[in-house]
Amino acid sequence: MSLLRRMGAFLMVLGLAVPGVAAQPAKAPVAGTTLSIDALYQPQSIIGTPPEGYSWAADGSRVLFLWNDEGRRFRDIWVHAVAGGTTSRLTRAADSAGDAEAIGIAEVVDLGGGRLAYVLAGGLYLRGSDGTVTRIEPGLPSVRQLALSPDGRTLAFVSDMPGIDGGTARGGVLHVRDAGATAATAARRLAGGDDARVYVKDFQWAHDGRTIAFDEADDRLMPERDIFYYADGKLQNNRVARAFPGDETTRDRIGTVDLASGAVRFHAPADPRDLVWNYGLSRDGRRLFINASDLEAKTHRITVHDVASGERQPFYSWHDPLHVRPDWQVEWAPGDDGLIILTDRDGYFQLHHQKTANSRPRRLTDGRWEVASFTVDADHGQIYFLSNAAHLAERQIYRVPAGGGAVTRVSPATPGTHVPVYAPQFGHAASFFSNDSTPPELVLVDLARGGPAVAVTRSPRPEFQAQRWADVRYMTFPSHVDGTPLVARVSLPANYDPAKRYPLIVGSVYSDVVRNQWGGRRAHPTWGLDQYLVGQGYILLNVNVRGSWGQGRVQREGQHHSYGETDINDLESGVRHLVAKGYVDPKRVGIWGSSYGGLMTLMSLAKKPGVYAAGIAGAPASNVWHAYPSEMWIMGPPTGADMPGRYAAQSPLYQSRAIVDPLMIIHGTRDPVVLYSDTAAFSQRLIAGEQPFELVTLPGGNHAWASDNLAQTRFAFKKMTAFFDSHLKPEPKP
Structure with missing residues (x-):
């Protein structure tokens, strides 16, 4: 079958359009993911190379992007012409690249007239209309953020x-x-x-x-x-x-x-210590807004500044002593008629329009769903936004008139996650699209006429279709503590048998993990680890714990001053639900996570002995006194009448003596986010208590220890799978 026809057969299953390609019968894949960790993590990836770095031409006629059609990590520049639907490769830097770990070209911008500028290995390059490449500004290292x-x-x-x-x-x-x-x-x-x-x-x-x-x-x-x-x-x-x-x-x-x-x-913002979330010049260039908050994200304030004089005017302020998520965004309304404000002041992150300083914002969108981000189309008086209105796990594209009115879904009906980059005239959006069965692709969304998205890339290798990947489902259940509705993403083996009770792995645990996209979490390369575990007969569970985005402010505020308490109760609620429904053997439940997920893993083992038969904590935040100041959003400042007890209660370091179930810790020694010295201190306490555990040290490993290099990824994931197999995999004795 030709590459074009293989691409068509694959993408038509997803509801994506490929002009001129008829559907083809597919061979029946094998039952269950059969690949090893080494086979899943290769220099030439089975899921392909995600297309990134989208850059539109000024007239919206073409979009540049960075990609490798062979699944290698090195990205070259490609171009897709909207009118003709053709896609072609413009550079061949990968042909001479000797480093298999190099990411290749990092950014590109269309200069017009067939010319473009791009960044390779920190250097700035100019490609002429004839294809000639010249290194420019050689004295400037680490160039980034190209913008025409x-x-x-x-x-x-x-x-x-x-x-x-x-x-x-x-x-x-x-x-x-x-x-x-x-x-x-x-x-x-x-x-x-x-x-x-x-x-x-x-x-x-x-x-x-x-x-x-x-x-x-x-x-x-x-x-x-x-x-x-x-x-x-x-x-x-x-x-x-x-x-x-x-x-x-x-x-x-x-x-x-x-x-x-x-x-x-x-x-400057109203308080020089404030955190600035975004800022923007008015269309006439005379005014500037600064969207900011205090360090604890409890007081949201917007100021408007006169560019010429520097005069500052308070425009908006809102205070909530329990607030934990600063996902605020502000932009100028069309015609510079006040500001469009994304805020959860009314319970959910929704769009509001405030025309004048200190007036009450008028809500433009409403519902028991949330807006993740938005872009203003000032010329047409429209606002495009990403939302989970279709489902908690999805991010679809919607549109609403800037003056208020009906909300229209713009992205096609295919479930999943979009990350769009809009053409200058808003005729199309180039979207990074993925869902539970689809590794990331570049698709073209017609914002004016709608219809199916047009697939621009086909990233997975041919052998991708020869596997039966995890059967991903979504479940809703109440908290066993307070009845709050919780949502989970559950990955089942492809040949799942309802008559069996399976071993369960909760994780990787974190906030914001319930996403309809390949691998669940884009930030970590655990898609292959997850698929391997499911292929070996495990069920995987991810819970949208308190503090996560998507279910409203009240649900989030349940996490205030509650690291290692409300969140781990939510995880246990998911375990209880799967056990009650007959999916899971309660004696073979494991848990793992990294960073904050490592904190939840350690706290779960310490506070819930017997619930988990084993746990793995990667780069665990065991001491919140050494967290980033931004973590004060949840854990509060290190002052007050309830200190130091409040910080101790949220730190696994002070709960270590209660851990009795098998534990593995994985940590890189170079980590600047969670210090390896904290893991050493935690280990010292376990040793003093004669509590057995395994410590996997990654020399020179960074905080994202699973992403440093291919050899380390394979090594760490093999250690993890062997640990879980030794404690969870054996069938229980009668």
């Missing part, structure tokens, strides 16, 4: 400044260069670079292309900490700016720079 001005004349980007010792600083410097320039060196510095601890985080163009607004982060008050570790046979140091709860943290202020004069004016 709305008028197409100027390319802006951020780079790191050279360090004194020949290395690179962590700070970002904002540059611009003439988009039509062909000279190797033509960039002009606009902001940043005087001190590596004061840097440009991100930026955005004004609508007229004459001004850039940028977020300048200042780490000078933040403590720096040494993370010593051994790797490659010697002592090494990963020195990082790292705050603990109560420490000074990054301070943000928003700058505006006039391109013609180079003049910069800074605008």
Whole structure:
């Protein structure tokens, strides 16, 4: 069967359109996922390489993206023409790449006229209309965040400044260069670079292309900490700016720079310690909003600033002492007629329109579902947004008039998760699409006419269809503690037998894990581990624990001051439900998670002995005194009459003596997020209590220990599967 016809047969099952391709009969796949960990995690991935880095041409006629059609990690630039429906590869950097672990081209932007700029290994390159490639700005390392001005004349980007010792600083410097320039060196510095601890985080163009607004982060008050570790046979140091709860943290202020004069004016949030969530220039360029909150995310406040004078005006404020999720977003309404505000002040994250300062926002959307993010189409007076209105686990594209009115679903009926990038005129959206049976693909959504999405890529290898992957289902059940409705994602073996009771693995546990997308969680490469475990006869359970997005503010606030309490009760409720329904053998239940998921794993073993027959904690946050300050959203500040008891109650370190069930800990020694020294302290307590456990140390491993390199991924996942098999897999004796 030709590649085109194989692509058509696969995608028609998903409800995606492939012009000119007839459906083909598929061979019956084998019963159950039969691949090993080594076979699932290969340099040439069976699920393919996810297409990323979407960039539209100014006229919306074509979209550039980064992809590898052979399933290798290295990405080249591809282009899809909307009108003709053709897809082609524009660069061949992968052909000469020697590093199988390299990610390849990281960003691309369409400069018009067949020209494009892209980033490869931190360097900036220009590809001419004739295909000639030139390295430009060779003196600027670690280039990123390419953005073309709305008028197409100027390319802006951020780079790191050279360090004194020949290395690179962590700070970002904002540059611009003439988009039509062909000279190797033509960039002009606009902001940043005087001190590596004061840097440009991100930026955005004004609508007229004459001004850039940028977020300048200042780490000078933040403590720096040494993370010593051994790797490659010697002592090494990963020195990082790292705050603990109560420490000074990054301070943000928003700058505006006039391109013609180079003049910069800074605008601070209402409190200089506030966290800035987003910011934006009005369409006429005269005003700037700053969307911010206090460190604990309890007071949401928006200020509007006069760009010319710097005068600041309070625009919006809302306070909730139990609030735990700062998923707020703000944008200018069409015609600069006030602000569109995404807030859960009325119970669920919904869109509101506030025209004037301190007036009451008017709700534009409503329901017992939530809006994840939105984009304003100012020219047509529409707002496009992502929502779980169809189902908690989904992210579909919807549209609502900016003035209020009926909500219209724009994405096709196929269940799953969309991550769209809209064309400049909003005729189409290039969407990163996935669901429980579909690895990520680039699909084209027609925003005006609707209809099935058009598949642009076909990423999985041919052997992908020869496997029967997990049977994923969604279940709703009440909390066994307070009756709160909970939702879970359950992965069953492809040949599931209702007459059997299966071993269960709860995990990987975390918040926001109930998603209809390949692998459940995009942030971690555990899709293959999950499929392997299901193929070996395990059931997998993920629960939308309290504190997660999607079920309203009241449900989230149940997690306030409750790490290792309400969340692990929700996990136990899922176990009880599957046991009561006859899916699971209650004597063969395991649990695992990493980071916050490691905290929940340790707390579950400590507080619920006998519920779990084994647990694996990866990079476990065992001591919340060493968490990031942002964790104060849930656990509160390290002050008050209930301290230190409140932090101790949320830290597994102080519950370690209660652990009696088998435990494995996996941790990388270089981790700056959860310190390996915390795992050493936790291990010391277990040893003092003569409590047996297994410790898997990954020398030089980072916080995302499952993603560092292929060899480490395979090693860690094999250790995990062997551990679970030894404690959960044997059939119970009669």
